[in-house]
Amino acid sequence: MQDLWCQLQEVDLGISWYEEVRDSGTNFFYEWLPAGEYTFKYRLRANMAGAFRVGPAVLQSMYAPEFTTYSAGHRLEVEAQ
Secondary structure (H helix, E strand, C coil), X not given: CCCCEEEEEECCCCCEEEEEEECCEEEEEECCCCCCCCCCCCCCCXXXXXXXXXXXXXXXXXXXXXXXXXXXXXXXXXXXX
């Protein structure tokens, strides 16, 4: 199992977050996120070729879980080298 690691990052808007990477998924934690539309990008490392399904992203307020939203799932093709 991959070790858990967290990284503090900051973008131009002055928003800081922690990124938690696990074998089962990646979690992003924000103290504050202004209203708007965002694109989250993160790196994946493929260790085998094939067709995979990427589950939907879930965004949820930590202290008000009734505020939840979901992205669409995707299909990912990894070609052998």
